[in-house]
Amino acid sequence: MEQFKRTVTCGQLKKKDAKQQVTLNGWVHRARNHGGILFINMRDRYGITQVVVDDDAPDALKEKAQTLKNEYCIAVEGIVRERPENMVNRDMPTGEVEVKAEHIEILSECDVLPFQIDEHTNASEDLRLKYRYLDLRSTTMQNHLMLRSKVTFLVRSFLTQRGFLEIETPTFIKSTPEGARDYLVPARLHPGKFYALPQSPQLYKQLLMVSGFDKYFQIARCYRDEDARGDRQPEFTQIDIEMSFVSREDVLSITEQMMHVVFKEACNVNLPEHFSRLTYDEAIDLYGTDKPDLRFDMAMKDAAFLADISDFEAFKKAIAHGGAIKALVVHGQASAYSRKKIEELEETARIFKAKGLAWMKVENSSLQGGIAKFFSGKDDYVLEKLNAHDGDLLLFVADEIKKIACYSLGAVRSKLGKDLQLAKPNDFQFVWIIDFPLFEWNEDEQKWDPAHHMFSSPQEKYLETLESDPGSVKGDLYDLVLNGYEIASGSIRIHNAELQKRIFKIVGFDENEAEKKFSFLTKAFRFGPPPHGGIAPGLDRILMIMAGETSIKEVIAFPKNTFAYSPMDDSPSEVEQKQLDDLHLSIKPIIQA
Numbered sequence: 001m002e003q004f005k006r007t008v009t010c011g012q013l014k015k016k017d018a019k020q021q022v023t024l025n026g027w028v029h030r031a032r033n034h035g036g037i038l039f040i041n042m043r044d045r046y047g048i049t050q051v052v053v054d055d056d057a058p059d060a061l062k063e064k065a066q067t068l069k070n071e072y073c074i075a076v077e078g079i080v081r082e083r084p085e086n087m088v089n090r091d092m093p094t095g096e097v098e099v100k101a102e103h104i105e106i107l108s109e110c111d112v113l114p115f116q117i118d119e120h121t122n123a124s125e126d127l128r129l130k131y132r133y134l135d136l137r138s139t140t141m142q143n144h145l146m147l148r149s150k151v152t153f154l155v156r157s158f159l160t161q162r163g164f165l166e167i168e169t170p171t172f173i174k175s176t177p178e179g180a181r182d183y184l185v186p187a188r189l190h191p192g193k194f195y196a197l198p199q200s201p202q203l204y205k206q207l208l209m210v211s212g213f214d215k216y217f218q219i220a221r222c223y224r225d226e227d228a229r230g231d232r233q234p235e236f237t238q239i240d241i242e243m244s245f246v247s248r249e250d251v252l253s254i255t256e257q258m259m260h261v262v263f264k265e266a267c268n269v270n271l272p273e274h275f276s277r278l279t280y281d282e283a284i285d286l287y288g289t290d291k292p293d294l295r296f297d298m299a300m301k302d303a304a305f306l307a308d309i310s311d312f313e314a315f316k317k318a319i320a321h322g323g324a325i326k327a328l329v330v331h332g333q334a335s336a337y338s339r340k341k342i343e344e345l346e347e348t349a350r351i352f353k354a355k356g357l358a359w360m361k362v363e364n365s366s367l368q369g370g371i372a373k374f375f376s377g378k379d380d381y382v383l384e385k386l387n388a389h390d391g392d393l394l395l396f397v398a399d400e401i402k403k404i405a406c407y408s409l410g411a412v413r414s415k416l417g418k419d420l421q422l423a424k425p426n427d428f429q430f431v432w433i434i435d436f437p438l439f440e441w442n443e444d445e446q447k448w449d450p451a452h453h454m455f456s457s458p459q460e461k462y463l464e465t466l467e468s469d470p471g472s473v474k475g476d477l478y479d480l481v482l483n484g485y486e487i488a489s490g491s492i493r494i495h496n497a498e499l500q501k502r503i504f505k506i507v508g509f510d511e512n513e514a515e516k517k518f519s520f521l522t523k524a525f526r527f528g529p530p531p532h533g534g535i536a537p538g539l540d541r542i543l544m545i546m547a548g549e550t551s552i553k554e555v556i557a558f559p560k561n562t563f564a565y566s567p568m569d570d571s572p573s574e575v576e577q578k579q580l581d582d583l584h585l586s587i588k589p590i591i592q593a
Helices: 059-066 127-132 139-159 200-212 246-268 282-285 313-320 339-350 379-386 402-419 460-465 498-508 511-524 539-546 577-581
Strands: 021-034 037-045 046-054 074-081 097-108 185-186 194-196 213-225 235-244 277-280 324-330 356-363 366-368 393-399 430-434 438-443 447-450 477-482 485-492 532-537
Touching: 021 097, 021 185, 037 059, 037 074, 046 059, 059 097, 139 213, 139 246, 139 324, 139 498, 194 477, 200 213, 200 235, 200 511, 200 532, 235 246, 235 539, 246 282, 246 430, 246 477, 246 532, 246 539, 277 282, 282 402, 282 430, 313 324, 313 393, 324 402, 339 393, 339 402, 366 379, 393 402, 485 539
Parallel strands: 046 097, 277 430
Antiparallel strands: 021 037, 021 074, 037 046, 074 097, 185 194, 213 235, 235 532, 324 393, 356 366, 356 393, 430 477, 438 447, 477 485, 485 532
């Protein structure tokens, strides 16, 4: 192999390299026979170079070149030469030159491919995951993983330059309730006991603050045993950050600065100096979600006035019972939405418990169709209040529970944004969501749950009413949202042991249970803990958005499928009985229903 070791990469050669003797190593991307002249597009992760076997080449060289198939791994020795002007490929970085082959060595052959390795494969997701090592050869996937490497390096450099220490926390930890199920690891040396894989390094980074390391970060692997839903992975990566002696503004500022550097260096995108902010209540009221996509401007409007000027029972009932009427004005889309398409929007609203989706269209400065008859003679007033014009589609959800009206019409807004392609694909719109409720009511268990986690601090002005009115308490919590995705979540933490006990009690942990689950944290809080707070941007999701993808699987080297299964290595899998015996475990038979 030493004889055929590459001297240049397949993305390196330019016009200035003409007449050089070179050796290329890589894969056959395409091979073409044009009347006795053989063209081989040779690929590595750096690019593609065209190799030519001329018609006057030795017969042995031509015979070997004719045996080449896609994805054979080869070495080529030859002379760089300029392409004729009319054959220059302006779309290839190496398009001004080609390599005249003098020797070809087949390093390894390739079986029949399960799918073609190109940028437009129609292979199913499971087939791509089964042969992930082939899927990763595509230019798109290689670019995604190179982006991942670059962003990770930029994050490390940014934080290190600002005095943060990268500290690893344990992978085997104590199982504690943090929202999702833990992945459990049996401890062979301690029969009957288990470690858990961390859902996040939350408790350990707080302990590092107690230890005096005032600026910590970690590119942290996290694990959550969740049911199959949405674009989730059982293992994922977050940029874990914690700081001592800080306020919310300090955490938000360092995060904005980090995003500025990362997006500029990785994507050549200039972000605004400061990101816009919405309170949680504003986000729900205007967009029906705490993850609004602000790449398009279609805020919901308060349409409670409609109950006062009509006899439409659904509207009047909603307001009479303390609910809300929310409206969307979809500019210029009246003619594009038939009754059938409006019914499709209504199905979306019903998923979020809406009883229906009312509608009207604006034609010739008057209201038409749907519920327009209830507002006859009041057209001008309605149009003025909603700032609606000819050609607009008006959509409404009313409910006795305000959040249902907001959430359901917010879901309609999101669907409209996708259906009408209102969001610019290369636009990045960040927004901070602040002032979250600290607690949320669990209807099934009739108890208060933490909105984020149990270690988030309430805002100081609510300390006196924690127990008497948990529902109104706002936490020192914050999320960073990008293009409709939550990409980071954080809070100022509780550092007072007595306050932590109060929170445990409100969410249903009695003192003995809290001591059992979290004693190592609460005990540490007796030894002068500093005020501290942090944030954890999700690396996978940020990369997904940067890459213009809609699934985090596209930016992870070896992801699982939707059911947390890997078709490539058939994991999870059964293990030998001896392994179970060593761990003092037995498998309980699954009884089919």
